[in-house]
Amino acid sequence: MSLEFSCPQCSGTLEVDESMIGTVIRCGDCGTLMRVPSTPYGIAERVRDESGRASPPSGSSGDGPPAELSPIPSTGSAPPPRPRPEAGAPWPPPPPASPGRSVAFWALIVISGLIVGSCLCCCGILAVLPEPDWQIYTNPEGWFQVELPAPPRSQLRPPAFLPGVNNPRVEGCNLDKYGEDYRVISWNVQPLQRLVRTDEALMQRALEDLQGQLRGERIVEGPRLVPGQPHLTYELHWYDKGNRLHIARLVLAGERFYLLLVQSRYFWAEPDPERVERFFQSFRVLRLRAQDPLPPDLPVPQRPKQKDNRGKK
CATH class of the missing domain: 3.40.1000.10 (Mog1/PsbP, alpha/beta/alpha sandwich)
Structure with a gap:
């Protein structure tokens, strides 16, 4: 009869025979050493080697000391990976998306830019x-x-x-x-x-x-x-x-x-x-009455010449 349980490192589901309860096996996905639990659908107990480090992943040479398996730290550019649920459990819903900028926000930005540009233009005109x-x-x-x-x-x-x-x-x-x-x-x-x-x-x-x-x-x-x-x-x-x-x-x-x-x-x-x-x-x-003489050195205004239209039809 088979027994299913979860890997303590990658949460992958493993299936072994009941006769292997309590024995140490290696995960086929991440290479972690673990002890087969006695209860089905449980989480296996992680086992460390004599040096105190976890066993190396599968496919490595094994010449050097095995490196500690630790999760990859997350950066600011990408969110951390979602943990896998237990066997048979549904995936949790994704986190809500962050709300974007509203139309009113962008309209305010455009109006503010127009006002600032108009003020700068007027100041430039007044300066010249x-x-x-x-x-x-x-x-x-x-x-x-x-x-x-x-x-x-x-x-x-x-x-x-x-x-x-x-x-x-x-x-x-x-x-x-x-x-x-x-x-x-x-x-x-x-x-x-x-x-x-x-x-x-x-x-x-x-x-x-x-x-x-x-x-x-x-x-x-x-x-x-x-x-x-x-x-x-x-x-x-x-x-x-x-x-x-x-x-x-x-x-x-x-x-x-x-x-x-x-x-x-x-x-x-x-x-x-x-x-x-x-x-x-x-x-x-300069003058109090119309009959007073014009002041000296005053240019006499020239009257516009009238066109002679006589003889024209």
């Missing part, structure tokens, strides 16, 4: 923009002169808070590197009001109209009189609905109003006080 280059600007009609931190630009639109002003003229520049806009907005005083009202009355009426148009904005300073100026001047600071700061001076000189305006394009940055003060202090009125 020119620094302030102050230059004197003279109105083509000879009304005023002012210093601008950048070359003047044409076709500038009047601000939305001047709807009651007749034909305002807008001149100035944009300091793109710092997000600052410099404007000189001028318009004529109505002749009838000029005759019946004083300068203070005209200024108060203009300030009331301006504050009425800024009713939805947040006025933080003024209007206050600016002393030491050659013409009647009031200053006013306010934040618009986008939390962008506006600094303005309203000047009345002869037949014209001048609104010196410095505004910021971004809510996180405010205009530089030194540049604003230089812009305001450099403003100079």
Whole structure:
């Protein structure tokens, strides 16, 4: 009658005759010496040789001392081998697979990369923009002169808070590197009001109209009189609905109003006080009335030539 048992080293199943109970045999798979157990389906007792070492695996020469049989240590690249179950027992279920990265994780990585790339691109663009280059600007009609931190630009639109002003003229520049806009907005005083009202009355009426148009904005300073100026001047600071700061001076000189305006394009940055003060202090009125002579050395603006279409069909 045969007897089945398991190898203590490789867990392999061995089958021998019952007459070999208690004898020492060698495993045919791993070459381990073991003593046949007396009970079926048990685990054999491992036997060591006289030197205290396990017997060498089958197929070795056996000239040298047999090496100790020990399991191969596992590395970090591969998991250790799963132990074999006992004879007739089912294999244990495999370990659960580690969860991978979710779609939300990769979407967050992509969005973060786009934001960082956009910030780096904007910083690079701002780094190459020119620094302030102050230059004197003279109105083509000879009304005023002012210093601008950048070359003047044409076709500038009047601000939305001047709807009651007749034909305002807008001149100035944009300091793109710092997000600052410099404007000189001028318009004529109505002749009838000029005759019946004083300068203070005209200024108060203009300030009331301006504050009425800024009713939805947040006025933080003024209007206050600016002393030491050659013409009647009031200053006013306010934040618009986008939390962008506006600094303005309203000047009345002869037949014209001048609104010196410095505004910021971004809510996180405010205009530089030194540049604003230089812009305001450099403003100079050259003419008070239209019949006054033009200042010397002022280039006369050339009028565009009109095409003669007579005789053409």
